[in-house]
Structure formats: C-alpha cells, structure tokens
Amino acid sequence: MSQTLTLRRPDDWHLHLRDGAMLEAVLPESARHFGRAIIMPNLVPPVVTGADARAYRTRIMEAMPTGACFTPLMTLYLTEDTDPADVAAAHRAGLISAVKLYPAGATTNSHSGVRDFDKVRGVLEKMAEIGLTLCVHGEVTDPAVDIFDREAVFIDRVLDPVRRKTPGLRVVMEHVTTSEGIAYARAGGDDLAATITTHHLVINRNHILAGGIRPHYYCLPVAKRETHRLALREAATSGEARFFLGTDSAPHPDHLKEHPCGCAGCFTATNTMSILAHVFEEEGALDRLERFASLNGAAFYGLPPAETTVTLEKRAEPCAYPAKIETGAGTVTVFDPGFPLYWAFKD
Numbered sequence: 001m002s003q004t005l006t007l008r009r010p011d012d013w014h015l016h017l018r019d020g021a022m023l024e025a026v027l028p029e030s031a032r033h034f035g036r037a038i039i040m041p042n043l044v045p046p047v048v049t050g051a052d053a054r055a056y057r058t059r060i061m062e063a064m065p066t067g068a069c070f071t072p073l074m075t076l077y078l079t080e081d082t083d084p085a086d087v088a089a090a091h092r093a094g095l096i097s098a099v100k101l102y103p104a105g106a107t108t109n110s111h112s113g114v115r116d117f118d119k120v121r122g123v124l125e126k127m128a129e130i131g132l133t134l135c136v137h138g139e140v141t142d143p144a145v146d147i148f149d150r151e152a153v154f155i156d157r158v159l160d161p162v163r164r165k166t167p168g169l170r171v172v173m174e175h176v177t178t179s180e181g182i183a184y185a186r187a188g189g190d191d192l193a194a195t196i197t198t199h200h201l202v203i204n205r206n207h208i209l210a211g212g213i214r215p216h217y218y219c220l221p222v223a224k225r226e227t228h229r230l231a232l233r234e235a236a237t238s239g240e241a242r243f244f245l246g247t248d249s250a251p252h253p254d255h256l257k258e259h260p261c262g263c264a265g266c267f268t269a270t271n272t273m274s275i276l277a278h279v280f281e282e283e284g285a286l287d288r289l290e291r292f293a294s295l296n297g298a299a300f301y302g303l304p305p306a307e308t309t310v311t312l313e314k315r316a317e318p319c320a321y322p323a324k325i326e327t328g329a330g331t332v333t334v335f336d337p338g339f340p341l342y343w344a345f346k347d
C-alpha cells in the first residue's frame with residue numbers, strides 16, 4: 001500500500017502570475033494545485049487602482065484553463081500617490097484582499113514603490129480602520145546595507161516603526177528569510193503573520209554561490225546562511241497560525257535569468273506541493289502540512305478553508321515533472337530542489 005496524504009486544497013498567499021503570454025502559460029501550473037492565491041501587483045505598469053485590479057482580474061479569468069477551480073485574490077500596489085478612498089472602495093466592492101508595499105527599488109518592478117513612508121500614512125491608517133491587510137516586501141534599499149542584512153534592518157528601521165504608528169494594521173511579512181524575521185513575526189499579535197516560500201525551505205546561499213553561480217536560485221530576498229533556512233523550516237512545520245505558504249513563484253524567461261544582470265525570482269508553481277511534502281516528511285511534520293498550506297493563511301485573511309481536498313501519494317520511483325515550461329514570452333526553468341521528489345500530487 002502506498003502512503004497517501006489528503007489535505008484541504010492548498011492556497012498560495014503570494015504568487016506572481018504576470019500578464020499576457022506568460023500569464024497564459026503559468027496560470028495552469030498554479031490552478032492545478034491551488035484553490036486561491038494572492039496575486040502580486042508588480043506588473044509593468046503596476047496594478048495601482050481598483051480599476052487596474054478589476055481589469056487584471058478579468059485578464060486572469062480569461063486565461064483560466066477550462067474546468068479550473070481557482071480564485072485569484074487581487075492586491076493593489078502601494079505608491080506614494082495611492083488614494084485611500086480608492087483603496088477603501090476596492091475593498092468594499094470585494095475586489096481586493098490586500099495592498100502590497102514594495103520599498104522603491106527593493107525587487108523586480110518596484111520602482112513605483114514607496115520611498116517616503118510618511119506619504120503613505122493616510123492609506124495605512126485607512127487600511128487599519130477597515131481591516132485590510134498590508135503585504136510587505138521587507139528589505140531596505142540603502143546601498144550601504146549588506147544584501148544579506150536587508151531584511152533584519154528593514155524590521156528595525158521600517159516595519160516596527162510603521163506598525164507602532166499604525167495600531168491595528170494587519171501585516172503579512174512576505175517571504176521571510178531570516179531567523180530575525182521569524183522571531184519578529186512570533187513577537188506580534190493576531191494582526192501579524194509571515195509567509196514562507198518553498199524554495200527558502202530548500203536552499204541556502206551556498207546553493208546559489210558555491211561551485212558556480214546558479215541564476216535560477218537567485219531571488220529576493222536572497223537565500224541566507226543555513227541557520228536561517230533551519231529557522232524557516234522549524235517555523236513552517238511548527239503548525240503555528242502565523243506562518244503560512246506564499247510560494248512567491250516568480251517566472252522570468254531563461255534569457256533574463258541567465259544574463260549578466262539576472263532577474264530575481266524562482267518559479268516553483270509546478271512542483272511546490274511535492275517539494276513541501278518532502279520537506280515536511282523530513283521534519284517529521286507531514287500532519288502539519290495542511291495547516292501551513294491550507295488552513296493558516298485562510299484564517300488570517302478571514303476566509304473559510306477550502307471545501308475540497310487534494311491527495312499526495314508517495315511513489316516508489318521519483319515523479320517526473322518538466323524541467324522547463326515553454327511560454328510565449330520565452331522558456332521558464334522550473335525550480336530544481338536538488339533531490340528527487342517522491343510525493344506525487346493527485347487532484
């Protein structure tokens with residue numbers, strides 16, 4: 001008898017679907033596995049207004065594979081010119097689930113993000129008042145700060161002051177990569193949570209840099225040293241309500257990853273659930289995968305858990321998955337965890 005694991009259909013609380021030909025090619029990869037996903041707004045140009053979110057959601061629904069049962073949860077990209085009234089109206093209309101904060105220059109397509117946090121005070125106060133979540137890319141952009149320290153410094157310089165000034169603001173620390181991030185999330189109340197990606201549970205910075213540079217492992221925040229990866233694994237597998245899955249699956253065509261100035265982002269939508277089952281099994285926590293991938297995020301966002309289930313089946317032989325996905329915008333490399341995957345995803 002093969003070993004199986006049945007859990008409520010998982011959700012992805014941090015996903016990049018892009019647009020156009022890329023959207024068309026990558027959407028089925030997420031829609032096959034997940035019931036809902038928080039859709040990141042860092043398009044070019046970004047999804048800034050309620051009207052932008054409505055139009056983007058329509059494009060996603062038009063690209064949806066037939067028979068898919070996948071709900072995109074839209075977000076707005078916070079700029080210094082964002083109008084609190086537009087945000088509140090989009091929230092009231094049920095159009096958005098969160099607003100995303102990118103410090104200007106911190107990551108892919110973040111140039112329209114925030115430089116002066118005083119300029120977004122009005123929006124943050126409105127969000128605290130209406131209970132709308134702020135998703136945060138938590139890295140400082142100060143060139144004087146070492147790239148491996150940018151998350152920890154962001155917590156001290158930006159996140160903690162913003163949270164103190166805006167009581168009640170619901171915050172998700174996106175893709176935490178450090179033990180400092182985990183500790184800060186744990187010190188917060190019910191209004192603070194953190195997403196953890198699949199790839200940060202698997203790779204540390206040696207995987208990117210030792211024995212040759214591997215552009216497909218480069219993402220932001222960049223993977224840190226091993227002690228941090230272990231802290232992330234402990235948190236993800238703890239079952240604690242404040243930690244949940246946000247894959248940050250972020251496709252870029254190979255020619256822009258394998259480039260003198262390569263783009264940041266790992267594409268994990270295709271094999272995330274198989275990798276997670278492997279990781280949770282290694283940690284002796286298979287029984288807690290459902291909390292991390294299917295229950296905790298929905299609870300934080302005030303949504304009911306999925307009514308349907310999915311099954312993972314442990315095979316005797318490694319399961320096959322494509323190494324690359326062909327898209328109209330170029331070939332995209334699927335994240336290679338560096339070990340064979342035995343847990344097959346069955347709908």
Ligand code: NCD
Pocket residue numbers: 016042107108137218219220221248250251264265266
């Ligand atoms: C993301 C992308 O490509 O849009 N890249 C990444 O390395 N994570 C942006 C982001 O989530 O920071």
Ligand code: ZN
Pocket residue numbers: 107137174175220221
């Ligand atoms: Zn980010």
Ligand code: ZN
Pocket residue numbers: 014015016040248250
């Ligand atoms: Zn992201």
